[in-house]
Amino acid sequence: MAYQMESLIRIEQKKPRKKAWTKWAIFLTLLIFSVFALIPFYFMLVASFKPGSELIRYGINLKVQPDIMSWKNYGLLFTGKEGIYLHWYKNSVLITLLQTSVAVFLSALVGYGLAIYRFPGRNILFIAVLVVMMVPIEIMMLPLYELTVRLRIIDTYAGVILPFVVPPFAVFFFRQFALGLPRDLLDAGRIDGCSEYGIFFKIMMPLMKPAFGAIIILQAMFSWNNLVWPLIALRSNEHMTLPIGLSSLIAPYGNNYDLLMSGAVLSVLPIVILFILNQKAFISGLTVGAVKE
Amino acid sequence: MNKKKKASLLSFFNSPKTAPYVFVAPFILFFLVCYVYPFIKTIIMSTQQIFGFNDVEYIGFNNYRRLLNPHFFNALKTTSSYTFWTIMVLIPLPIILAVFLNNPATKGKNFFKSALFMPALTSVIVAGIFFRYSFGEQPTTLVNTLVGFFGMKPRVWLQERGPAMLALVVLCTWRWLGVNIIYFLSGLQAIPQEIYEAAAIDGANAWNRFFRITLPSLKPVIIYVVTISIHGGYSMFAESFAFWQTHTPGDIGMTIVSYLYQMGFNDFNMGFAAAIGITLLFIVMLINLIQLAFMGFFKKEGN
Numbered sequence: 001m002a003y004q005m006e007s008l009i010r011i012e013q014k015k016p017r018k019k020a021w022t023k024w025a026i027f028l029t030l031l032i033f034s035v036f037a038l039i040p041f042y043f044m045l046v047a048s049f050k051p052g053s054e055l056i057r058y059g060i061n062l063k064v065q066p067d068i069m070s071w072k073n074y075g076l077l078f079t080g081k082e083g084i085y086l087h088w089y090k091n092s093v094l095i096t097l098l099q100t101s102v103a104v105f106l107s108a109l110v111g112y113g114l115a116i117y118r119f120p121g122r123n124i125l126f127i128a129v130l131v132v133m134m135v136p137i138e139i140m141m142l143p144l145y146e147l148t149v150r151l152r153i154i155d156t157y158a159g160v161i162l163p164f165v166v167p168p169f170a171v172f173f174f175r176q177f178a179l180g181l182p183r184d185l186l187d188a189g190r191i192d193g194c195s196e197y198g199i200f201f202k203i204m205m206p207l208m209k210p211a212f213g214a215i216i217i218l219q220a221m222f223s224w225n226n227l228v229w230p231l232i233a234l235r236s237n238e239h240m241t242l243p244i245g246l247s248s249l250i251a252p253y254g255n256n257y258d259l260l261m262s263g264a265v266l267s268v269l270p271i272v273i274l275f276i277l278n279q280k281a282f283i284s285g286l287t288v289g290a291v292k293e
Numbered sequence: 294m295n296k297k298k299k300a301s302l303l304s305f306f307n308s309p310k311t312a313p314y315v316f317v318a319p320f321i322l323f324f325l326v327c328y329v330y331p332f333i334k335t336i337i338m339s340t341q342q343i344f345g346f347n348d349v350e351y352i353g354f355n356n357y358r359r360l361l362n363p364h365f366f367n368a369l370k371t372t373s374s375y376t377f378w379t380i381m382v383l384i385p386l387p388i389i390l391a392v393f394l395n396n397p398a399t400k401g402k403n404f405f406k407s408a409l410f411m412p413a414l415t416s417v418i419v420a421g422i423f424f425r426y427s428f429g430e431q432p433t434t435l436v437n438t439l440v441g442f443f444g445m446k447p448r449v450w451l452q453e454r455g456p457a458m459l460a461l462v463v464l465c466t467w468r469w470l471g472v473n474i475i476y477f478l479s480g481l482q483a484i485p486q487e488i489y490e491a492a493a494i495d496g497a498n499a500w501n502r503f504f505r506i507t508l509p510s511l512k513p514v515i516i517y518v519v520t521i522s523i524h525g526g527y528s529m530f531a532e533s534f535a536f537w538q539t540h541t542p543g544d545i546g547m548t549i550v551s552y553l554y555q556m557g558f559n560d561f562n563m564g565f566a567a568a569i570g571i572t573l574l575f576i577v578m579l580i581n582l583i584q585l586a587f588m589g590f591f592k593k594e595g596n
Binding site for chain 2: 033109166200
C-alpha cells in the first residue's frame with residue numbers, strides 16, 4: 001500500500017507541464033462544441049426580429065441589423081392569420097398535458113404491477129414490452145390511421161394520443177425503478193388493512209417520485225415535439241400542434257415567413273425556461289433506467 | 294343483497310390474485326390495440342390492392358415485387374447512409390467529449406453539460422427551420438459565409454445529394470450530441486476509479502487506459518446507443534420533412550418512411566405502403582441482430 005501511494009505521488013509529480021497543456025486543450029474543445037450547440041439559438045433569435053422577406057432573400061446570416069429589427073413578428077403571432085398561432089399553442093399545451101398525464105399514470109401502474117407481483121404471464125408481458133420498444137411506430141401508421149378514422153377520433157386530441165397512452169419505454173423505466181421498492185411495505189400495508197390499490201397510491205407512489213419526475217419530463221418533451229403521428233392524425237388547420245403548424249408555414253408560395261422564426265422561438269421558449277430551472281432533473285431523467293442491464 | 298354483491302365484487306378486485314392483472318391491464322389493452330392489431334393488419338394490407346377501406350383485392354406478394362424499383366432502392370440507400378454517418382459521428386465524438394467532461398481537472402463542467410444538452414429541447418421542425426435557412430443557397434447564408442472563410446465558393450446545399458446528406462447529419466448531430474454525451478458520461482461514472490489507479494501504477498499511458506479500460510467498460514452503453522441509432526436512423530422522416538416537406542428535389546432526401554408516407558397518405562396506395570413498412574421492420578430487426586452479434590451481445594457471460 002505504501003509502495004502504491006509512493007508511486008502514485010511520483011506519477012503525479014512527473015508531468016505538471018503536460019497536464020496544464022491538456023487541460024487547456026480539453027477546455028477549448030468543449031468550448032467549441034458548446035458554441036456549436038448554443039449558437040443556433042442566438043441566430044434564430046436574431047432572425048425572429050427581422051422581416052420574413054429578409055429570411056427568404058438572404059437566409060439565416062451573420063448580420064445584426066437594428067434598423068430593420070422590431071417586435072412586429074411577435075405581435076403578428078397574436079393577430080396574423082386570425083390568431084391561428086394561438087390555436088396551435090393551445091393545442092400543443094393541452095395535448096402535452098393530456099398525453100403526459102395519461103401516459104405517466106398508466107405506465108406507472110403497469111411498471112409497478114410487473115415489478116411487484118409474481119403472476120402467471122408476467123414474463124411474457126415483460127418480453128412484449130421489450131419487443132415493442134424495438135418496433136418503430138411508423139410501421140403501424142396505416143392501420144392506426146384506419147383505426148382512428150373508424151373510431152371517429154381522427155382530427156381530435158384523443159386520436160393524437162392514442163398510440164402513446166402506455167409508452168413501453170416508460171413502462172420499462174417504472175418497472176426498473178419499482179424493482180428497488182421495499183417489499184415489506186406491501187405486507188405492512190396489507191396488515192394495516194390497505195387495499196392493493198391503496199398500497200400503490202398511498203405508500204408506493206410517494207416513493208416513486210424520482211421516477212415520476214424523470215418520466216414526466218421525457219414524456220412532455222416527446223409530446224411537445226412529436227411530429228410524425230400528429231401530422232397524420234390532425235387534419236384541420238386550427239387543430240394542429242406547434243411543430244405541424246410551423247412546418248405548414250414553409251410553403252413555397254405562401255407569405256408566412258414573418259411568423260416562422262418568431263413562432264419557432266416562442267415554441268422553444270417554455271421548454272428552455274423549464275430546463276434552466278431544473279437542469280439536473282432533465283439530464284438525470286435520461287439515464288436512470290437506460291443503461292442498467 | 295345488493296350491498297353483499299358489491300362487497301364480494303370489491304374483494305374480488307382487491308385479492309392479491311386479481312390485482313396484478315388490474316395493474317397491467319392498460320398495457321395488455323394497449324398492446325393488443327396499438328401493436329398486435331396494427332401489425333397483423335399491416336401484414337394483411339401488404340398482400341392487398343386497396344381501393345377503399347372496404348374495397349380490397351388480394352394480390353399475394355405483388356406489392357413486395359413492386360418494391361424492386363429505383364425509388365425504393367434510392368430510399369434504402371439514403372436511409373442506410375444516413376444511419377451509417379450518424380453512427381460514425383454520434384458514437385466517437387460524444388465518447389471523447391464525455392471523457393473530457395469526466396476529467397476531474399476540467400473546469401465549468403456543469404455549464405458545458407447544460408449547453409451541449411440544450412439542442413435536445415428543440416423539435417426537429419424548429420431545428421430543421423434553422424438549418425434549412427442556414428444551409429440556404431444564397432451567398433449570404435451562415436454556412437456559405439463559413440465555407441467562404443476557407444476560400445470555398447457558395448453552394449446550393451439542399452439540392453445535391455452529398456451536401457444534402459451532410460446537412461441532415463449536421464442537423465442530427467446538433468440535436469443528439471448532448472444526449473449521447475449524457476449516456477456515455479453515466480457509463481464512465483460507473484467505472485471504478487481503482488482500475489485506473491492500478492493501470493497508472495503499471496505504467497499504462499492515457500492512450501492505453503482509454504483503449505484498454507474506458508472503451509471496453511463502455512461497451513454496454515455503446516450497444517444501447519448503436520441500437521437506438523439504428524432504430525432512429527432507419528425510421529428517419531421528420532428531418533427530411535423539415536428540410537423538404539414531401540417534395541424532395543430528385544428524391545435526395547427520400548427515406549424509407551418518407552416513401553411509406555408518400556405512398557400511403559399522398560398517393561393512397563395503402564397496400565404498397567404496408568409492404569414498405571413490413572420490409573422496414575425486417576431490415577431494422579436484421580441489422581440490429583447483426584450488430585448485437587457483432588458486439589458479442591449473445592455470448593455467454595464469463596471469460
